[in-house]
Amino acid sequence: MSDATVDPRFRRKPPKRPLRLSWADERVRGIVWQVVVVAIIGGIIYWLWSNTVHNLEVRRIATGFGFLWREAGLPIAEHVIPYEPTDTYFRALTVGVLNTLKVAVVGIVLATILGTVVGIARLSKNFLVSKIAGFYVEVIRDLPLLLQLLFWYTVMQGLPGPRQAFHPAEGLYFSNRGFRFPALEWEGAHTAALAACVVGTVLTWLYARVARAKQMADGQPRKIWPAAIALILGLPIFVWLALGAPWTIDWPALRGFNFRGGMAVSPEYAALLIGLVTYTAGFIAEVVRAGILSVNQGQWEAAQALGLRHGSVLRLIVLPQALRVIIPPMTSNYLNLTKNSSLAVAIGYQDIVSIANTTLNQTGQAIEGIAIIMLVYLTISLSISLFMNWYNAKIALVER
């Protein structure tokens, strides 16, 4: 909106009234009430705080965050960063936060994909597909998540033991110890290739922008995909070949009690991820369905009347309007998935809640432990909200 269109009456400031120190003055009353409310809240907080400190002192319960730098001594099965029981509580808690993020980020991506597929399937004209999707949504949404997690964990334990592991292909093992698959032995050349892939993606994006600008100028559409393949796939392969093409596979093998080597997904992580993804996807499916249904049929018809193809109608007309409805409830679903990951405690996945619980149990510092848990979830949730709000603002319809 430009300034020129604003009615000049709305731009004029209201006349200033002198402030009278009287109860009859609305503004004075307002200030007094606000001061009173702030004082009451401050007083309650102070009372809670001083009372807590006093009680902890009387009961001789240790306080403060000094324990963070003591040796944790607790074993953690899964860690993204190196961890030994001799490390500090701080590092143990960091491992917990990373484990929470590991399940939350992967879970959000997978739940979005599955939820979108189910949501679209429910709108399908195919009777069987839409009924199956509807059945999925109704069943998954109506069962408690904790129950579903325990169900998936029990399913994982129902797999055969490591010595009788299900072995569909060379190097692939499914057992009640988790899934094992071969892994590439990571070397410098792989890091360089990965970096080249990132660079290639950025270059492709820039190229697409330039191509689009040119199309705007002369109306000629330009092919992007040959450049995209060359940059995103060709460049990393070239870098990898130039650095000697290292290719060593670490095959898992049964040694002693368990498999060694290769990559592993633990049953705890798998059960938690499957449970969270299938559960949240049930809700996301309904959000997606609502979003698509919210776009008036007339929009489809009008777009087709303009001569746009089906894909273009979806991409340029329907999706931007549907996303406006989809994004805000999607944010809630992402937040719920992240917070629900704390149910990991029940099935032994060591997320931040599990590790903080053990920490506060060993140190006895419950208030500090819970403060850490709250701080972590608050930070993660606010980050998700912030990102989603930014995205929402970005895709919002620009009204002219």
Next chain:
Amino acid sequence: MTQVSRPSFLRLLGAALVASVAALPAMAQQAPTLDAIRARGTLVCGVNTGLAGFAQPDSQGVWRGFDVDYCRAVAVALFNDASKVRYVPTTAQNRFTALQSGEVDMLSRNTTWTLSRDTSLGFDFPAISFFDGQGFMVKASLGVRTARELDGATICVQPGTTTEQNLTDWARANRVNFTPVVIERLEELVGAFVGGRCDAFTTDVSGLAATRAAQARPADYTILPDVISKEPLGPLVRHGDQRMTDLVRWVHFGLIASEELGITAANVRQMAANDTRPEVQRMLGRNGDLGQMLGVDNAWLVNVIAAIGNYGEIFERNLTPIGIQRGPNALWTTPGGLQYAPPFR
């Protein structure tokens, strides 16, 4: 959007809040816990969520077990009524918060006495009711004979226990690598072990025996001979109420001393009336005022033994059936026995 409940987290949060607003004036008195129990008319006792022999509800829903009998004994000493107890099942992780916050008056939940728990957690350990040690249990089919052979194994362990810390200490000292599986609730942890998620299950030997006895085919499981730690288990009370600490401590000593002097549930009333030994007369309240010194009825120990039995009777009723030997928990008069009571005087 449905919000799923997180029982243990909410309980911890609640406990922390309760701790923060717990009334100040109560702390100034001498016996806040005892006064609160008397005013309420029931003892709130934190027990295990379910461990055969120690604390488990029977088919009628009545809590039974060694630890439960300690709760009942304290209730009898206070109210002369073993039913005046409310049991709160606590997990290894939330037990301390439950006691710190005042949700329970005492814990009787196979808790190991350690220096840090005695000091920085704000607790007092009145007595050692059971001398235990940490061991390992494996499936017999695994063919493992000693714990040292567990290198590379996956081991099931409860989080937030001394067991967990002992395990890492032992593994480090013996250069044994292991993968932990930590699940808070004992039932689910045992389920994971039985289901084959872990090669070994580690906890106190008494707990292993209890778990093994509860399985459909106990012979399928072997408890390894290695004992890797000292686990003195006992009841636990909040620091700051010495009278409560004294009462729980002397209830335990009363159970021990009664066994030593041959006082049983069957003969206690008769002995209280007829026995001529001076210590028996003092203990059972015919002479002196030991009961009043503890702040309870002078006939407290008569009531306790009549209702619950002495230490040996409690042990035989709860732990002998699941295959736990007296071992170090025999009276000091038996070779190898450690249970000992100071004089009732």
